[in-house]
Amino acid sequence: xxxxxxxxxxxxxxxxxxxxxxxxxxGCGVEFAPVDDYIQDMDVEEDGAxxxxxxxxxxxxxxxxxxxxxxxxDSGLEVKALDWGPGIYSARxxxxxxxxxxxxxxxxxxxxxxxxxxxxxxxxxxxxxxDESGRAEYFEGQVRGTVIxxxxxxxxxxxxxxxxxxxxxKTFAELGQAVKNSISHRANAIREFKEHFLKLGTPAA
Numbered sequence: 102x103x104x105x106x107x108x109x110x111x112x113x114x115x116x117x118x119x120x121x122x123x124x125x126x127x128g129c130g131v132e133f134a135p136v137d138d139y140i141q142d143m144d145v146e147e148d149g150a151x152x153x154x155x156x157x158x159x160x161x162x163x164x165x166x167x168x169x170x171x172x173x174x175d176s177g178l179e180v181k182a183l184d185w186g187p188g189i190y191s192a193r194x195x196x197x198x199x200x201x202x203x204x205x206x207x208x209x210x211x212x213x214x215x216x217x218x219x220x221x222x223x224x225x226x227x228x229x230x231x232d233e234s235g236r237a238e239y240f241e242g243q244v245r246g247t248v249i250x251x252x253x254x255x256x257x258x259x260x261x262x263x264x265x266x267x268x269x270x271k272t273f274a275e276l277g278q279a280v281k282n283s284i285s286h287r288a289n290a291i292r293e294f295k296e297h298f299l300k301l302g303t304p305a306a
Contacts, residue, residue, distance in 0.1 A: 108132050110139055112159040112173035117258045118287075122172075125282055125291050129299065139167050152176065152189060153239055156229035164231045172294070176226035176286060178260045180248055182212055182219040191260070201259055208260065209250055222248045222264065224286035228294050240297070242289025257281060 111119050111133040119135045126133065136143050145162045149155040152175040159173035177191035187194040187208070195203035212220050228240040245267050252262035254274025261273035266284060273281050282288050 108134050110134055110136055110163055110167060110169055110171045112136050112143070112163045112171050114143070115258070118174070121278070121282060121287065122291055124278070125288065126295060126298075129295070131298070133172065136163055139163070139169075147175065147189075147192075149175075149189070152225060152227035153229070155189060156227050156239070157231075157237060160229045160231040160237070164235065168233065170233050171231050172228055173231075174226055174228045174287065174290065176224065178208075178222060178224055178248075178264065180208070180212065180220065180222040182215050188225075205252060205260055205263055208248065209252075209263065212248055213250055217247055220248045222246055224260075224264065226286040226290040228290045230294065230297075238297070240290045240293040242286045242291070242293065244284060244286045244289065 107130060109131060111122060113119065114135065114137060116135065119133055122133050140163060143162065145159050147155040147158065149158055155175035156173045159175070160171045163171045163173070175189065177188045179185040179188050187204075191204065193199055193204075195207040223243050223245045225243045226241070230238045230240070232238075247265050247267075248260070248263050249265055249272065250263075252274070253272045254262050254276075256277050257274045261281070264273050265271065266273065269276065273285065
């Protein structure tokens, strides 16, 4: 494997996401580094119309500043009763500077009193890999489930305390990181990326 590709920048300031992807690539000979290790002023306006566009914007910004291989992702929660929103606006559902708790509270208010079938939901994730040559590739994943009105659990982040994946009785925040890492939307997208990475020997064939 190219020595320069033993470390790939992960274009996020969310330390939980960095930990999550490194856990999934354990033993593969690659480490994902947080963008803060390279860029302190990353401020990319996520104004794309799709997850793919937003993921690309973040990866392209970091690659343009560093010239290194970069992986970015955009993800969101889509709820049937909300016309499959908040979607790409999930991270700022309650406002541009909203925190996870703010977004979760607004979601609970929006689905309060609705029957389970109207609270069906799906988490969607799109990864964008820009290799050192500037070529972009995409990997997608999703997981279906139901949103609940009462948060449960302390693990994870985002809407994890109110999302129960199909086939389980516990929320993502109750299942723990190991289980979540095996079934989540991000896990499915990363799994596609990991297969690509291992098959080619480097992220850039």
